[in-house]
Amino acid sequence: xxxxxxxxxxxxxxxxxxxxxxxxxxxxxxxxxxxxxxxxxxxxxxxxxxxxxxxxxxxxxxxxxxxxxxxxxxxxxxxxxxxxxxxxxxxxxxxxxxxxxxxxxxxxxxxxxxxxxxxxxxxxxxxxxxxxxxxxxxxxxxx
Amino acid sequence: xxxxxxxxxxxxxxxxxxxxxxxxxxxxxxxxxxxxxxxxxxxxxxxxxxxxxxxxxxxxxxxxxxxxxxxxxxxxxxxxxxxxxxxxxxxxxxxxxxxxxxxxxxxxxxxxxxxxxxxxxxxxxxxxxxxxxxxxxxxxxxx
Amino acid sequence: xxxxxxxxxxxxxxxxxxxxxxxxxxxxxxxxxxxxxxxxxxxxxxxxxxxxxxxxxxxxxxxxxxxxxxxxxxxxxxxxxxxxxxxxxxxxxxxxxxxxxxxxxxxxxxxxxxxxxxxxxxxxxxxxxxxxxxxxxxxxxxx
Amino acid sequence: xxxxxxxxxxxxxxxxxxxxxxxxxxxxxxxxxxxxxxxxxxxxxxxxxxxxxxxxxxxxxxxxxxxxxxxxxxxxxxxxxxxxxxxxxxxxxxxxxxxxxxxxxxxxxxxxxxxxxxxxxxxxxxxxxxxxxxxxxxxxxxx
Numbered sequence: 181x182x183x184x185x186x187x188x189x190x191x192x193x194x195x196x197x198x199x200x201x202x203x204x205x206x207x208x209x210x211x212x213x214x215x216x217x218x219x220x221x222x223x224x225x226x227x228x229x230x231x232x233x234x235x236x237x238x239x240x241x242x243x244x245x246x247x248x249x250x251x252x253x254x255x256x257x258x259x260x261x262x263x264x265x266x267x268x269x270x271x272x273x274x275x276x277x278x279x280x281x282x283x284x285x286x287x288x289x290x291x292x293x294x295x296x297x298x299x300x301x302x303x304x305x306x307x308x309x310x311x312x313x314x315x316x317x318x319x320x321x322x323x
Numbered sequence: 324x325x326x327x328x329x330x331x332x333x334x335x336x337x338x339x340x341x342x343x344x345x346x347x348x349x350x351x352x353x354x355x356x357x358x359x360x361x362x363x364x365x366x367x368x369x370x371x372x373x374x375x376x377x378x379x380x381x382x383x384x385x386x387x388x389x390x391x392x393x394x395x396x397x398x399x400x401x402x403x404x405x406x407x408x409x410x411x412x413x414x415x416x417x418x419x420x421x422x423x424x425x426x427x428x429x430x431x432x433x434x435x436x437x438x439x440x441x442x443x444x445x446x447x448x449x450x451x452x453x454x455x456x457x458x459x460x461x462x463x464x465x466x
Numbered sequence: 467x468x469x470x471x472x473x474x475x476x477x478x479x480x481x482x483x484x485x486x487x488x489x490x491x492x493x494x495x496x497x498x499x500x501x502x503x504x505x506x507x508x509x510x511x512x513x514x515x516x517x518x519x520x521x522x523x524x525x526x527x528x529x530x531x532x533x534x535x536x537x538x539x540x541x542x543x544x545x546x547x548x549x550x551x552x553x554x555x556x557x558x559x560x561x562x563x564x565x566x567x568x569x570x571x572x573x574x575x576x577x578x579x580x581x582x583x584x585x586x587x588x589x590x591x592x593x594x595x596x597x598x599x600x601x602x603x604x605x606x607x608x609x
Numbered sequence: 610x611x612x613x614x615x616x617x618x619x620x621x622x623x624x625x626x627x628x629x630x631x632x633x634x635x636x637x638x639x640x641x642x643x644x645x646x647x648x649x650x651x652x653x654x655x656x657x658x659x660x661x662x663x664x665x666x667x668x669x670x671x672x673x674x675x676x677x678x679x680x681x682x683x684x685x686x687x688x689x690x691x692x693x694x695x696x697x698x699x700x701x702x703x704x705x706x707x708x709x710x711x712x713x714x715x716x717x718x719x720x721x722x723x724x725x726x727x728x729x730x731x732x733x734x735x736x737x738x739x740x741x742x743x744x745x746x747x748x749x750x751x752x
Contacts, residue, residue: 198507198517199353199500201346203400203664206733208342209673210642214485221484221544231484232544235632243683244638249676254733257346258507258518304635304683341650341660342643346521349590352530353499357628364627364687374627375687378489387495390535397529397590401650401661447492447540485637489630489686496628543632 188320190223190265193284196257206254212291213247216279219265220295223277227316238310239302242275246296252289260284270317272308273299331463333366333408336427339400349397355434356390359422362408363438366420370459381453382445385418389439395432403427413460415451416442474606476509476551479570482543492540498577499533502565505551506581509563513602524596525588528561532582538575546570556603558594559585617749619652619694622713625686635683641720642676645708648694649724652706656745667739668731671704675725681718689713699746701737702728 194215202208220242221231234240255261262284268276275297281290301307309317337358345351363385364374377383398404405427411419418440424433444450452460480501488494506528507517520526541547548570554562561583567576587593595603623644631637649671650660663669684690691713697705704726710719730736738746 195504197500198345198503199351202341203344203346203348204670204672205346209676210342210639213639213642214483217484230544232542241633243633243680245680247638247676247678247680251672251674251676254672256518258516338647340643341646347527347529352533353496356496356499357626360627361624373687375685384490386490386537386540388537390495390533390537392533394529394531394533399661401659484631485639487632488627489632489634491632494628 188266190219190226190263192219192222192263192265194218194261194263196255196259196261198257201257204254206256209249209251212249212251212281212293213295215261215263215281216247216249216265216277216293216295219263219279220277222263223265223267227320229313229316234313238313240307240310240313241300241302241304242297243300243304244295245298247293248295249291249293251291253283253291255281255283255290261290267317267321268294270309270314270321272314273306275299275309275317331409333362333369333406335362335365335406335408337361337404337406339398339402339404341400344400347397349399352392352394355392355394355424355436356438358404358406358424359390359392359408359420359436359438362406362422363420365406366408366410370463372456372459377456381456383450383453383456384443384445384447385440386443386447387438388441390436391438392434392436394434396426396434398424398426398433404433410460410464411437413452413457413464415457416449418442418452418460474552476505476512476549478505478508478549478551480504480547480549482541482545482547484543487543490540492542495535495537498535498537498567498579499581501547501549501567502533502535502551502563502579502581505549505565506563508549509551509553513606515599515602520599524599526593526596526599527586527588527590528583529586529590530581531584533579534581535577535579537577539569539577541567541569541576547576553603553607554580556595556600556607558600559592561585561595561603617695619648619655619692621648621651621692621694623647623690623692625684625688625690627686630686633683635685638678638680641678641680641710641722642724644690644692644710645676645678645694645706645722645724648692648708649706651692652694652696656749658742658745663739663742667742669736669739669742670729670731670733671726672729672733673724674727676722677724678720678722680720682712682720684710684712684719690719696746696750697723699738699743699750701743702735704728704738704746
């Protein structure tokens with residue numbers, strides 16, 4: 181697979197909702213984590229997987245164990261945000277995603293983040309990614 | 324049971340969170356529904372029930388089928404809100420709650436609402452309230 | 467303007483986020499109000515207006531004073547929801563929107579709702595819609 | 610001021626809301642950031658300040674520029690969470706808070722986090738804490 185593999189980065193757009201703003205007139209900072217998740221799900225869809233099916237059919241869950249977010253610029257109501265998601269690392273039971281939020285119109289950096297996940301079964305016990313996911317995830321790391 | 328039965332109305336206080344405000348400088352209107360639920364759960368706790376246990380142990384769920392809310396005055400960050408919850412009606416599989424939100428400090432009316440619920444089992448099929456809940460709920464109606 | 471004016475109904479799609487679900491395994495019911503707002507904003511954009519600019523440039527706000535929602539079917543994670551928004555009524559300082567949420571894939575009805583708004587100035591005093599909005603809004607009623 | 614100054618750590622309790630859970634049956638991870646803020650505001654109140662007044666009267670805002678959260682155990686609906694907040698560092702325009710979330714009933718650790726803030730004016734320009742806050746904050750660091 182070449183280093184510019186189009187599967188390796190997902191770009192998803194979303195528009196800021198009024199409910200996501202706070203009285204400072206900008207997006208409240210916990211919403212960035214929800215947007216990271218939107219990116220993560222679309223990243224997986226681009227790889228050919230549905231996280232919904234992974235939960236339903238394979239009884240595997242990707243629980244968040246660590247979150248980091250650096251806020252670079254305020255985000256405003258009705259702006260279009262580009263969420264760029266990529267895989268930083270994958271091991272049997274650990275997955276690390278990286279995110280970049282930019283303003284779609286100008287490319288200005290809004291925030292950067294990283295989430296670490298462990299794979300669990302339906303009882304929240306640490307488990308491992310089914311082979312079919314693991315292979316595709318590994319091929320997508322760091323691209 | 325007398326008409327001024329103290330079990331018949333629940334009063335719960337909560338403080339407005341920054342995350343609940345929007346860029347208009349007031350609480351975003353969907354949060355009132357979340358506060359109604361806080362009131363509903365405390366109402367049940369006051370009757371001697373835990374909604375958590377009802378779900379866990381009795382496999383009964385109270386799904387929302389109808390919501391009405393009239394907003395009377397804006398609510399601001401850090402204000403203390405009093406949620407008054409009472410039961411309007413109970414039938415085997417239908418429960419109707421009424422709510423009043425007031426500003427704790429002044430008693431000013433902030434919002435009024437009503438939620439209608441159907442009782443379901445874990446598969447979202449219409450079911451009925453277990454007898455132990457039904458009796459206590461019936462005694463608390465309209466008080 | 468003809469009665470089947472394409473400006474009169476807005477259809478907007480959104481995908482259910484994980485954060486919008488609750489432990490019953492379906493979308494928590496306050497999110498529908500947020501989706502109504504997404505529809506409302508897109509409805510206005512389709513009419514040629516930006517609600518953001520109305521706030522910024524004209525200092526007019528559309529505050530929610532009444533909300534009704536009837537939930538017809540549970541909505542699940544990752545489903546695509548179609549939000550149909552139309553104007554029910556417009557007066558100088560009052561606007562009533564109607565909404566229909568359906569499952570994009572099947573057309574199944576998920577919820578119906580209505581929101582009533584008053585037009586305010588930046589100090590939350592009742593005001594009226596600037597003429598440029600009022601004319602276009604009136605033309606779009608009930609279509 | 611002694612090293613066990615009771616002003617130096619704030620402990621606030623909150624009860625998990627249904628709306629905060631997701632379909633995994635536990636609290637969705639972005640809510641922890643909202644709880645950190647609840648702790649932060651109560652910490653300031655304990656020091657004798659109202660963050661609301663700081664915004665209103667002094668036109669100073671505490672914008673989040675960095676968030677870290679490590680999730681140690683899932684949090685469930687209706688559980689009581691103890692938020693312990695303390696100040697890690699204070700400089701003219703930078704404030705760093707630390708948080709610990711534990712289960713009130715057992716003391717079990719649920720999450721640990723840290724938020725870094727810059728002080729801004731109403732136009733989001735970097736500013737500094739008014740002297741009256743700065744002195745009290747400095748006295749409370751690391752206690």
